[in-house]
Amino acid sequence: METAVAPVQWVGALDRGHLKMLDQRLLPAEEHWHEMSTYAEVADGIRDMVIRGAPAIGIAAAYGVALAARVLAVEAERDEIEEKLEDVYDHLSKTRPTAVNLFWAIERMKRTVAESSELDAPALVARLFEEAEAIFTEDRDNNLRMGRLGADLLPEGAKVLTHCNTGGLATGGYGTALGIIRAAHAAGKLEHVWVDETRPYLQGARLTAWECMKDEIPCTLITDSMAAHFMKEGEVDAVIVGTDRVVANGDIANKIGTYGLAVLCKHHGIPFYVAAPVSTIDFEAQSGDEIPIEQRSAREVTHIKEQAIAPEGVQVAHPAFDVTPNTLVTAIITEEGVVEAPYRPNLAKLRES
Numbered sequence: 097m098e099t100a101v102a103p104v105q106w107v108g109a110l111d112r113g114h115l116k117m118l119d120q121r122l123l124p125a126e127e128h129w130h131e132m133s134t135y136a137e138v139a140d141g142i143r144d145m146v147i148r149g150a151p152a153i154g155i156a157a158a159y160g161v162a163l164a165a166r167v168l169a170v171e172a173e174r175d176e177i178e179e180k181l182e183d184v185y186d187h188l189s190k191t192r193p194t195a196v197n198l199f200w201a202i203e204r205m206k207r208t209v210a211e212s213s214e215l216d217a218p219a220l221v222a223r224l225f226e227e228a229e230a231i232f233t234e235d236r237d238n239n240l241r242m243g244r245l246g247a248d249l250l251p252e253g254a255k256v257l258t259h260c261n262t263g264g265l266a267t268g269g270y271g272t273a274l275g276i277i278r279a280a281h282a283a284g285k286l287e288h289v290w291v292d293e294t295r296p297y298l299q300g301a302r303l304t305a306w307e308c309m310k311d312e313i314p315c316t317l318i319t320d321s322m323a324a325h326f327m328k329e330g331e332v333d334a335v336i337v338g339t340d341r342v343v344a345n346g347d348i349a350n351k352i353g354t355y356g357l358a359v360l361c362k363h364h365g366i367p368f369y370v371a372a373p374v375s376t377i378d379f380e381a382q383s384g385d386e387i388p389i390e391q392r393s394a395r396e397v398t399h400i401k402e403q404a405i406a407p408e409g410v411q412v413a414h415p416a417f418d419v420t421p422n423t424l425v426t427a428i429i430t431e432e433g434v435v436e437a438p439y440r441p442n443l444a445k446l447r448e449s
């Protein structure tokens with residue numbers, strides 16, 4: 097199966113339409129499409145986790161820039177639009193700090209504006225929507241390519257563990273790590289997928305389990321603390337995760353708990369694969385120490401929905417991501433090929449390609 101739910105939809109004509117995002121805060125209980133017609137609404141949607149997952153955040157931000165230009169074009173001339181868009185880039189950039197796709201997509205939209213100096217205001221708006229659409233569809237194509245490359249690495253009858261949600265919901269519509277799992281399933285190679293991230297945000301439980309069940313991929317939900325047990329029992333052949341940022345030396349940031357899984361893989365001799373489109377590689381940052389780690393609210397740890405699960409007033413830490421050092425990464429699967437150590441020179445080749 098090559099289709100999976102895509103988290104963003106454009107509805108209607110360019111001059112009157114609006115963007116819809118599947119509200120991931122409500123899944124799996126409710127499939128509600130959240131409508132937006134301004135960049136500020138898109139920024140709120142990213143900040144509040146209506147949409148999440150590194151590539152999906154980038155796609156949403158690109159549409160946010162196009163929506164802003166559409167509103168500005170009602171009154172402003174082209175040069176004025178270009179100037180006013182600076183505030184829009186800034187606003188969207190401040191929504192979430194860790195996923196580099198956000199900044200990559202904003203830069204790409206900025207470049208598109210700069211390279212379209214001959215266009216008048218309405219033509220510029222159309223060009224920006226076209227670019228946002230290209231970012232969206234390219235991401236999906238890249239996922240399909242990563243899926244095929246990643247599935248080739250797995251043994252027949254593979255039992256795979258994945259963390260957080262990296263599927264259609266988190267991307268342009270197929271998935272990074274979950275795309276590889278989808279491709280392995282389609283090729284008849286996958287026996288089973290262990291799904292985790294059950295705390296603090298439950299993306300495995302709420303989102304990955306939902307996607308797997310929709311596509312009839314055989315899966316078992318486990319809590320994060322069960323991973324070591326199933327590895328020891330010989331029930332895990334590979335761990336595949338996505339990432340919010342790969343840096344030049346091959347360190348990777350992903351949902352909190354990923355680092356622990358990589359350490360467990362090392363102990364048990366299990367390959368630890370990372371799936372990342374090239375848009376998730378930050379070639380400027382030299383090591384994982386330079387990755388900004390988002391600190392999220394205490395309430396997401398002390399509460400599940402509205403239910404308190406901890407004493408009121410308890411001190412809480414909530415880093416949303418952790419960094420896995422390159423020494424624990426077996427390979428990084430990109431749409432351009434499978435990259436292995438030494439990561440610095442091998443990743444640099446992708447920048448040149």
Ligand SMILES: CSC[C@@H](O)[C@@H](O)C(=O)COP(=O)(O)O
Binds near residue numbers: 149259299339351
């Ligand atoms: C789809 S790429 C992988 C990541 O974006 C994913 O694993 C992840 O950590 C998402 O975090 P989130 O906080 O849900 O945006």
